[in-house]
Each structure stands twice: as C-alpha cells, then as structure tokens.
Amino acid sequence: MTYPLVVEQVSKQYGDKTAVNRIGLRVKQGEIYGLLGANGAGKTTTMRMVLGLIYPDEGNIRWNGQGYREELRSLMGYLPEERGLYPKVKISEQILYLAELRGMKRREADRSLKMWLEQFEVPDYYNRKVEELSKGNQQKIQFIAAVIHNPEILILDEAFSGLDPVNVELLKKTVKSLRDEGRTILFSSHRMEHVEELCENICMLHRSNTILQGNLKEIKASFPKERVVLETTTNINGLERLEGVTSVNQGLHGYELRIAQPESAQRILQYAMEHSTVQRFQVMEPTLNEIFIQKVGSQHE
Numbered sequence: 473m474t475y476p477l478v479v480e481q482v483s484k485q486y487g488d489k490t491a492v493n494r495i496g497l498r499v500k501q502g503e504i505y506g507l508l509g510a511n512g513a514g515k516t517t518t519m520r521m522v523l524g525l526i527y528p529d530e531g532n533i534r535w536n537g538q539g540y541r542e543e544l545r546s547l548m549g550y551l552p553e554e555r556g557l558y559p560k561v562k563i564s565e566q567i568l569y570l571a572e573l574r575g576m577k578r579r580e581a582d583r584s585l586k587m588w589l590e591q592f593e594v595p596d597y598y599n600r601k602v603e604e605l606s607k608g609n610q611q612k613i614q615f616i617a618a619v620i621h622n623p624e625i626l627i628l629d630e631a632f633s634g635l636d637p638v639n640v641e642l643l644k645k646t647v648k649s650l651r652d653e654g655r656t657i658l659f660s661s662h663r664m665e666h667v668e669e670l671c672e673n674i675c676m677l678h679r680s681n682t683i684l685q686g687n688l689k690e691i692k693a694s695f696p697k698e699r700v701v702l703e704t705t706t707n708i709n710g711l712e713r714l715e716g717v718t719s720v721n722q723g724l725h726g727y728e729l730r731i732a733q734p735e736s737a738q739r740i741l742q743y744a745m746e747h748s749t750v751q752r753f754q755v756m757e758p759t760l761n762e763i764f765i766q767k768v769g770s771q772h773e
C-alpha cells in the first residue's frame with residue numbers, strides 16, 4: 473500500500489510548550505482521515521506542518537513519497553480554521569487570484585468557480601463581496617477556495633464549524649464525493665459524530681499526545697458494549713435491580729440501560745420477556761464520543 477501522506481514521529485515545540493508530540497499518520501488515497509481532540513490538542517499545528525507552513529522540530533513528513541517541494545502548493549488544498557478571505561474584495565476576484573497562485577489558468581479557474589457556486593446553490597455570489605455574506609455562506613466560499621484548483625490532498629480544519637444543519641449536510645456530501653473521486657483528505661474536528669460518519673481511520677490527540685489511533689470500526693469493536701436499548705409494549709419495574717445493571721433511563725420510546733458486565737445484557741432480555749413483550753433489544757457499540765470521554769476521562773478540561 474502506498475500512502476500519499478505520511479507523517480512519522482513528528483514533534484513541534486513552542487518555547488517550552490510541546491504543541492505536538494511524536495505524531496504519526498498514514499493517509500490513504502480516497503480516504504478521509506480523522507484527527508480529533510479537544511481545543512489545544514495539537515490538530516491545527518499538525519495540519520500546518522503537513523501543509524509545510526511550519527516545520528517540525530523532529531520527525532518526517534512525506535507527500536507522495538517525497539519531502540517538501542514547491543509543487544505541493546498546487547497539490548494541496550487547505551481550509552483553515554481561521555477564515556482568511558478579504559471582506560471587501562469581490563469573491564470572484566479573490567478566488568480566481570488564489571487559483572492562479574496555485575497554478576491554474578484563469579479561464580479554467582473561472583469555469584471551476586462557477587461550477588462550485590452552482591453546486592453550493594449560490595451562483596449570484598460571483599460578484600458579491602465577502603462581507604455581504606452570512607458567516608455560514610462565507611464558509612462555503614472558503615471551502616471553494618480550498619478545492620478550486622482540484623488538489624489531490626485536502627486538509628480540512630474544523631470544516632463544518634459555524635454552519636447550519638442544512639449546510640453541514642451539503643459540505644459533508646461534498647467531502648464524501650471528493651473522497652470517492654480519490655482525494656486524500658485529512659479532516660480535523662472536535663465533533664465526534666462528524667468523524668464517526670466520515671472517517672475510516674482516526675488519530676485521537678490529547679494535550680499534544682496520541683491517545684488512540686487506528687481503524688475506527690476496529691477501535692469501536694475493541695471497547696466493551698455497555699449500553700443496552702430496550703423497548704417493550706408496557707412499562708417494566710425492577711430493571712435497575714438486575715445484576716450488573718448500573719443505570720436505567722426511561723425515555724419516550726423505551727429504556728436505555730448501562731451495564732458493567734456483558735452477561736447483564738442477557739439478563740435484561742430475559743427479564744423483559746418475562747414481564748412484557750419486547751419490541752426492540754440492542755446491545756450498542758460505544759459512540760466515539762463515549763470512547764473519547766472514557767479515554768480522556770477526568771483529564772478532560
């Protein structure tokens with residue numbers, strides 16, 4: 473397997489503060505690799521090193537098997553967390569300028585910009601200034617700035633922040649189709665549900681260190697299943713007294729139970745069948761959010 477993006481044992485120090493400590497990533501072509509962690513974990517610093525904007529103090533980064541070189545500017549696209557558009561300049565003017573900087577012909581860039589504005593259902597923004605747009609719509613333009621030149625490697629830092637649910641879906645769909653077209657995508661987020669939906673492999677950072685890494689499905693399967701969902705036709709009393717059941721929450725449609733041992737799930741099912749008719753019984757895998765809280769636990773600020 474060849475990896476378009478390889479980060480090996482990379483560290484970055486600011487004074488006596490370690491921003492990133494020996495991170496390693498291998499990102500395949502056609503995958504969205506998730507970099508996740510709380511504020512200050514080291515995600516942006518990692519991305520800035522991958523982009524060649526800052527240099528690692530230790531370790532190596534390789535793009536298509538080679539070290540940093542000028543042509544990477546046109547190979548990579550970056551959606552920064554801090555938005556960087558000029559408020560008073562016309563959108564077409566600044567996007568076309570950026571596209572030309574990355575090696576695109578103006579006519580080709582213009583076609584691409586119009587195509588993206590159509591896709592995001594905002595064709596009339598071509599002649600508008602950034603300051604006239606809502607924050608969410610500025611975000612769409614920032615996204616276009618990252619992809620206009622058709623980059624092979626995309627670095628998306630908190631791509632969905634500040635967007636309403638409809639636009640989150642629109643950008644999610646776009647990121648997935650870029651993946652399906654074979655782009656290599658490094659995607660950071662502190663929103664676990666986005667990572668869970670999009671990413672095949674993840675690296676979880678906490679205070680500059682990697683605390684969990686690998687294939688998301690395998691990671692989830694390796695954690696105990698401690699949540700049981702139960703729906704019955706009538707209410708049941710006494711579930712909380714079953715051995716190994718640590719909590720019972722009754723919601724609109726049934727119960728959510730926490731268990732401390734796998735055998736408790738069968739006890740719950742048996743008890744429920746004895747006392748009512750079971751409509752749904754499911755032993756749930758932990759969500760990524762639960763795994764994160766479990767890993768970070770009391771250290772989480």
Ligand SMILES: Nc1ncnc2c1ncn2[C@@H]1O[C@H](COP(=O)(O)OP(=O)(O)OP(=O)(O)O)[C@@H](O)[C@H]1O
Pocket residue numbers: 486489490491492509510511512513514515516517518553662
């Ligand atoms: N230029 C800098 N000078 C000094 N310290 C820095 C600098 N850039 C980052 N840091 C520190 O490095 C650590 C990692 O920051 P980074 O921005 O990479 O985190 P992050 O995971 O992207 O967080 P967030 O989600 O808040 O953006 C933080 O403690 C931050 O204060």
